[in-house]
Amino acid sequence: MRRALAAVLLLLCSRTAGATDLAVTDAAIARVPNTPTAHVTSNVAWQNAWRNERNHDAAWIFVKVRAAGGSWRHASIIRASLQPVARLLQPPSIAVSPDLVGLFLSAASPMRGPVTWSLDLTVDLSLIRDLSADTALETRVFGVEMVQIPEGAFTLGDPDPAALKFAAFYRSNAAGSPDGLIEIRSEEAIEVGAAMGALNYQVEQPEYQGDRQGPIPAAFPKGFRAFYAMKYELSQGLYAEFLNTLGEEATGFRAIHGGREYYRHRGTIRLEEGRYSATQATRPANRVSWEDAIAFADWAGLRPMTELEFEKAARGTSPAIGHEFPWGTSTIDRVRRVMQPNDDLALSSSADEAQLSDVTRVEFGASYYWVLDLAGSVWERTVSVGHPAGRRFEGSHGDGRLTGYGSATNEDWPRGDETGGGYGYRGGGYYEQRMQATDFNPYSPIAYRRFGAWGQAPRSLAYGFRAVRTAP
Numbered sequence: 001m002r003r004a005l006a007a008v009l010l011l012l013c014s015r016t017a018g019a020t021d022l023a024v025t026d027a028a029i030a031r032v033p034n035t036p037t038a039h040v041t042s043n044v045a046w047q048n049a050w051r052n053e054r055n056h057d058a059a060w061i062f063v064k065v066r067a068a069g070g071s072w073r074h075a076s077i078i079r080a081s082l083q084p085v086a087r088l089l090q091p092p093s094i095a096v097s098p099d100l101v102g103l104f105l106s107a108a109s110p111m112r113g114p115v116t117w118s119l120d121l122t123v124d125l126s127l128i129r130d131l132s133a134d135t136a137l138e139t140r141v142f143g144v145e146m147v148q149i150p151e152g153a154f155t156l157g158d159p160d161p162a163a164l165k166f167a168a169f170y171r172s173n174a175a176g177s178p179d180g181l182i183e184i185r186s187e188e189a190i191e192v193g194a195a196m197g198a199l200n201y202q203v204e205q206p207e208y209q210g211d212r213q214g215p216i217p218a219a220f221p222k223g224f225r226a227f228y229a230m231k232y233e234l235s236q237g238l239y240a241e242f243l244n245t246l247g248e249e250a251t252g253f254r255a256i257h258g259g260r261e262y263y264r265h266r267g268t269i270r271l272e273e274g275r276y277s278a279t280q281a282t283r284p285a286n287r288v289s290w291e292d293a294i295a296f297a298d299w300a301g302l303r304p305m306t307e308l309e310f311e312k313a314a315r316g317t318s319p320a321i322g323h324e325f326p327w328g329t330s331t332i333d334r335v336r337r338v339m340q341p342n343d344d345l346a347l348s349s350s351a352d353e354a355q356l357s358d359v360t361r362v363e364f365g366a367s368y369y370w371v372l373d374l375a376g377s378v379w380e381r382t383v384s385v386g387h388p389a390g391r392r393f394e395g396s397h398g399d400g401r402l403t404g405y406g407s408a409t410n411e412d413w414p415r416g417d418e419t420g421g422g423y424g425y426r427g428g429g430y431y432e433q434r435m436q437a438t439d440f441n442p443y444s445p446i447a448y449r450r451f452g453a454w455g456q457a458p459r460s461l462a463y464g465f466r467a468v469r470t471a472p
Helices: 161-166 236-244 248-254 290-300 307-315
Strands: 023-031 037-051 057-067 073-082 092-096 103-107 111-124 137-149 154-156 182-184 227-230 269-272 275-278 337-339 345-347 380-383 423-426 467-470
Touching: 023 057, 023 137, 037 057, 037 103, 037 137, 057 111, 073 092, 092 111, 103 111, 137 236, 137 307, 154 307, 227 307, 236 248, 236 269, 236 275, 236 290, 248 290, 290 467, 307 380, 307 423
Parallel strands: none
Antiparallel strands: 023 037, 037 111, 057 073, 057 103, 057 137, 073 111, 092 103, 137 227, 154 182, 227 467, 269 275, 337 345, 380 423
16 A cells, blocks of 8 residues: 555644644545545544433544645545554444545543544545546545534423514414414424414514514424534634635635734634634634635535524423523523633633533533533524525535535525525624623523524624534
8 A cells, every 4th residue: 555645734623711622633645556545544532522311522524635736625435444553442433424425423332531533534536636546645634523412302482471572483373472382393394474383483674583484394404303513613723724725716705804803803814825824723713604604514514504403402302491591591690601801712710621511511601412602602693494595495414515616515505695595693692892782692592583584694703603414
């Protein structure tokens, strides 16, 4: 086996307090002679991994390959196994996605703590252009920490009547008035509007809250089926690495660090000597447009999250309470993972994420499933049920391949920034130091949909993104 050109070391790490230091390192590639395949090896490690009786976290791993000096291409993973090691403290579960775009790596048995694994992947090279037997190859292996959201029923809405003015979902009676909350028990189509048992919501401005039309088709992901959500919002460091794999024309569309106010409002991405980097790599990426967001999702083999999935990821299977935030209380007083004076999102206490539990999740701002920062950081863009373009969403996954201009290619995904529709905002957004809090911002309760269907906003200092993937 001929050893080809190894890739640069990649560290997609989280360094601020309360983060988990996911690192994908020592990526290397070796051609398999007389075949259109290659072996890709890398080490994957992170702190505070877990598997318990309810759910687990996982690393979503995907591979890019190029002929030396050429364009980066997404590589299909044909097989995945572990490199031989002397001793394996924690056996992993390795699940390659059915479309071969990536794999989920997680602990196979109950545990809590650090994990380290060395992967040996067989990848398909057939899509690499101008490839000959002597062509040197480069590879980059990427990892994103995800949290499993298990299959099961859950509740939409908020029992506090005050939530109705913020377009929270409710179960309708025959006259269209509230008759309790909605329980999602399957992925079947959902009737919408003024009909007994239908999903309904109040609308003051349809462009913001939605058209109150339906039905929500069976193909629209509703959160009942299991899926994985990014544990953290898209970071500036990961977005910079995304940019580093795009062509020159594509970066012209996808670079988010333009505008005279970017560096005054938490932005740290810079272009130096032809390479993008972020001074604060773990800081949530703000100024992300919808087109930027879905391009990243397609590139990573993920997809956008729906607003129903947002409520599932936040509340889980626990009963809804009035004015409920993702950490399970109706107040923000005990949350310690907050925007710091230096603009980093970090813990303002001495706690470490190893201490995250169902008892302490309020302090960490963690959801029922331990997804972090679903409120109080940057606005979470989600696919909306309040617009025809959103209801056409079928939950297709990205394949890792963008257009030459850096755009996503999935036909069922909502499109457009200033003139588009089909997506909206959840969770609230932190705009600036000492901003005055409102009823829905910067901490927005789980069910609040004040801008749940507003799909006409470009980049802004408080707009971010979190991608998901349906479980294999």
